[in-house]
Amino acid sequence: MPKQPFPRFLLPLTIILGFSTLIYLGYRSLVHQATPVSINQVGNIPNDTDSPIPTLYVGEMGFDVSQPAFLDDLVQSNPMYIVFNPYYPQSVPSASVIQDIHTRLPQLKVLLHIFPASLFDQKKLDSPIAKVSFSSQNTQTQFDNAWTNHQDAFLKDASGEYVYNTIDPVGQMWLKEGQGYLMDPAHPFYQNLLYNRIKYLVTELGYDGVYLDIMVIGFMQGMYSSRPALDGFPLTNQQWNDKLISLSQSLQNKRQTDPDPRMRNALIFTNSVGGGKYTVGVVDYNRDLRTQGVQIENPFQDYPDLTTDEWLKAINLIRDISSLRNNQMRGWLLYHLSEGMNSRHQCNQQSLFTYASFLLSKQSPNFAFHYLCKIQDSSLPASERRVVPSETLTRISLDSPVAPYQRLASGLYVREFANGFALVNPTSSSLNYQSNINLHNAYSATTYPKNTNITLPAKTGLVLLKNAPSPSSRPGDLNSDGTINLLDYNLLKSGFGTTYNLLDYNTLRSQWGQ
Known part of the structure; x- marks a missing residue:
């Protein structure tokens, strides 16, 4: 594995600053419970390995994929997936842009968002966003071919009217009658x-696959003008699910038997809403879909306001x-509360x-995490x-889990990994945790000597790393784990100006990768 370059975020400090007591990195100290800060506050942190970071890249709305800044930001993020x-128009990647992405990040999976079971009359689209999306x-x-020659593939409601896509106007986005129609997935x-169409996207444009949205369990009535019918009777949720399962299995069968190896390696992902009425039976449903990703x-x-039982149901x-x-x-896992947050x-x-x-809950190393806050x-x-x-x-790696999560007698939930622990207090009261080894906070310089209480307030989580920092015989090895890498860099940054100074920075830089 090639040596990881030293983090570029700190490089200008030796030029800009003359002595450590005047240093301010724009980094806000974390609270005792290790509340993380945004990447916008701490700067871009490189990965400590060549493997992708287990996250999903979602850029700023309207980003221009033709600009070098886009690819530079993507490379710096080093995500597992981008959709x-x-x-x-400036956000539509050409085949050459996708090729450049694959050249720079060969392990990144590049997917295109698709709205399945729909066909759009492109000449009638008048929403600026719909025209592009x-x-x-x-x-x-x-x-035109489908409308002229395959009318039986278009679904109708109990009144005999075609079911069309509908989206109420929000900004520059809307869909009206006659612009998009619901197709029979089966x-x-x-x-x-x-x-x-998927084969064209993969073999001609270079995508790794597609993400099929709204393939959720149950018919999403709010997306359409009416409910489709069969023999004059509205489809039940189970009948609709069976149609989506038929579609997904058909796509997977075609993909697996395609003579083109690019298609056999292609990815077809689906959506699986994580809350509310769409969770009932969703595990079996995803198994029946034979989906490759969700x-x-x-x-x-x-x-x-989440109760412990509701939280436990979600993590299971x-x-x-x-x-x-x-x-x-x-x-x-994608989290994006549309109503925003207060602070x-x-x-x-x-x-x-x-x-x-x-x-605590994820079982697959191929499962990523994305969290967006709108303040x-x-x-x-x-x-x-x-x-x-x-x-x-997601920049901190706990490595492989040692065991499934467990519930302690106190009501605290914990899971041990090779490099540390994940803890969650889903209750309405503060709970304590005690370890027989030294630990330190994954996102701050806070250390927890063995056999001391670590307090988690109500409804909080904590990520802890093993090998708590202690005096080291190797210069620059701030956490005494025998190597000088990203973990030491994170400790330096979180404690800069207090625990560590410019001399520690210069030492870390000179010993980087040892």
Whole structure:
């Protein structure tokens, strides 16, 4: 493995600063419970290995993929997955852009967002966002051919009217009658059309696969003008589920038997909402889909009013879904509360609670984590109101789990990993944890000597690392683990100006990678 370059974030300090007591890195100290800060506060931190960071890349809305800054930011993030769902023309990647991404990040999986079981009349789309977002779904020729020659593939409601996609106007996005139609997912014509479209995206444009949205259990009535019917009777949720299962299995059968190896290696992911009525039977449903990856969306969305039983149900759902495909299920947990949060503190606390819960439950190393906060504080600049704490949280690796999570007698939940522990207190009272080894906070310089109480307030999470820092005989080895790498860099940064100074920085830089 090539030597990891020294983090570039600190390089200018020796030039800019003359002595350590005047140093301020723009880093806000963390509270005792290790509330993480945003990547926007601490700067870009490189990965300590060549492996992708287990996160999903979601760039700023409207980012320009033709600009070097986009690719540089993507490389710096080094995510496991990126899903393109472009709203603006400058965000649509060309085949050459996708090739550049694969050249720089060969392990990154590049997916395109698809709205399945729908065909769009491209010439009628008049929403600025819909024109871009749904242009990749199908061509005008494909729609015209389907409308002229395959009317039986379009679904109708109990009144005999075609079911069309509908989205109420929000900003520049809307869908109206006659612009997009609901297709029968179980119809062979549509199954072949969608597979051929996926094959074009993979073999001609270079995508690694697609993410099929709204493939959730139960018909999502709010997305359509009416409910489709069979023989004059509205489809039940089970009948709709069976149609989606037919579609997904058809796509997987075609993919697995395709003579083109690029298609046999292609990825077809689906959505799996993480809360509410769409969780009943969802594990068996995802197994029946034979999906290669899923999105679990907005679990723990009722925090902080979530009861312990509700929280436990959610983490068991994450555990059971991520354990599919022999504990190799791909996908991600995506959290993006649309109503926003009131403060950075709320974002920090809730994101760490969610991430620690995720660590307790996930079974597959291919499952990633993304957390977006939208801060509702008009006094903050726009750049500070969009916070992605997962970019910091996922940088620390606990390595492989030693055992499943366990519930302690106190009511605290803990899971041990090779490099540390994930702890969650889902209750409404403070709980204590005590370890027989030295530990330190994964996101601050806080240390916890063995046999001392570590207090977790109600509804909080904590990530702890083994090998707590102590005086080291090797210069620059701040955590005394025998190597000088990203863990030492994180300790230096979190304690800069207090525990550590410019001399420690210069030592760390000179000994980097030893």
